[in-house]
Amino acid sequence: MYQKKVIHLILTAIISLSPVLILCHSDQEGKMPVTTSSPEALKLYTKGINLFDNLRNQDAQEYFKQALDKDPDFALAHLNYGMTSNDLKIFFTSLNKALSLLEKISEGERLMILGIQAGANGLLMKQREYNQQLVENYPQDERAHYLLGNYYFFQQDFNIAIGEYRRATEINSKYPPAYNMLGYAHRQLENFDEAEQAFKNYIKIIPDNPNPYDSYAELLMKKGEFEKSIETYKKALKTDPHFYPSHIGIATDLNFLNRHQEARTILQAFLQQAHTQNERRVALNAMMISYLDESDYPRALGITDTLLAMSIQNADTGNIAGDFETKGNILQELGLLDDAQLNFQRSQEIIQQSNLSAEFKANIETFALYHSARINIDRNKLPEAKSKTEELGRQAETKKNRFQIWLYHELLGLIAMKEKNYDEALGEFRRANLQDPYNLYRMSTAYQAKGDVTQAIKFCERVVNHHTLNSLGYSFVRHRAQALLDQMKK
Secondary structure, eight states, X not given: OOOSSOOOOOOOOOXXXXXXXXXXXXXXXXXXXXXXXXXHHHHHHHHHHHHHHTTOHHHHHHHHHHHHHHOTTOHHHHHHHHHTOSOHHHHHHHHHHHHHTGGGSXXXXXXXXXXXXXXXXXXXHHHHHHHHHHHHHOTTOHHHHHHHHHHHHHTTOHHHHHHHHHHHHHHOTTOHHHHHHHHHHHHHTTOHHHHHHHHHHHHHHSTTOHHHHHHHHHHHHHTTOHHHHHHHHHHHXXXXXXXXXXXXXXXXXXXXXXXXXXXXXXXXXXXXXXXXHHHHHHHHHHXXXXXXXXXXXXXXXXXXXXXHHHHHHTTOHHHHHHHHHHHHHHHHHTTOHHHHHHHHHHHHHHHHTSSSOHHHHHHHHHHHHHHHHHHHHHTTOHHHHXXXXXXXXXXXXHHTOHHHHHHXXXXXXXXXXXXXXXXXXXXXXXXXXXXXXXXXXXXXXXXHHTTOHHHHHHHHHHHHTOOOTTOHHHHHHHHHHHHHHHHHHO
């Protein structure tokens, strides 16, 4: 369901300093100022944000930490330290520290921090409002346009996102992350020529960085050019042999070539050299996806148990909850509904018993309705499923949360499928998340059920050719879609 790339909802400015100033302003009109009492802290922060822009999270976090050592009240350094963490508790602790400093910083920084808070709590309309204010207040700040573009990218308003990324490149023609996300936005629209040009521009600007090659390799994967994709991932690894996204990318290409054992050999080698707990989690998760893509569910479940044990040992609330949810999803695919339900419930309980914010907990409760409704649908308990679905829809509409609205329509589509109302099901699925290959597969089965084989084949082919990077949901349906496609074409 999600992109590999972490979309960095970060805003800062590269600015000139006077050592005697507390509020450090840009020397260019229309740029957002950054507040710190330390010139040394700002220099460290700038190095960190440049690394973070290009997925060098571990290195970036160290620079943010050093910046905080120089200036403990550096709000954006606190925020971005949390953003580079894989630990939900650290993220919210850092966010809360940044929020406590709102009265001491510039209006632009305040808007950016409040936007991140709104997004974390699922208040997406409020997040858009803050991001738009940011661009209005700082129209010549490339990062402001990049941030707003990222918001629209996540909402799948790709054409609007492209406009913001282009504006960022017009302001600063050598601003790397805007070219990266411009490429991804075109890729989502299957504008492959435009995507390729954006990624080539990205490579040209920072040729010694692994991420531009990694992004271009993912485009080649999407196009089904798996061997070329692998060679391009290897170019990324020549610049940094430890750049873990490229190891994951190569493994995914090998999965798509049905060379699963070879994929896991590469992942095992990376696991042995992993520097951090997060890198070990990434490698294990990719191995789990590889087993699922090969339909080896027992070994995949074994890895979820390993991941869960790691999370519990580290008292990592977010990953504990996430691991229970992942296990629940796999068990539901196997039809083990009682076990799946227990894991979903445990996931929710972990969050509700935590010290995380009430707003975040409320957002998780809304997502919990989705899992509960799906279990009821699979059990043919449609009145209970409809009740939970309507409650999810009410909450999603109140918050104007598009992700949850998509889930609401997905559930309505699944209910209509159970009731054999295939036209109604198709109408609902069209209003769900159509970047999710599982929903495309559901549409294919709905067309097949109503006797429209031409459309069923069309949507099945879209699933088979989706080539989603390291995706749990895609691993569930890729081979299923291929088998259905082969059957229909006979």
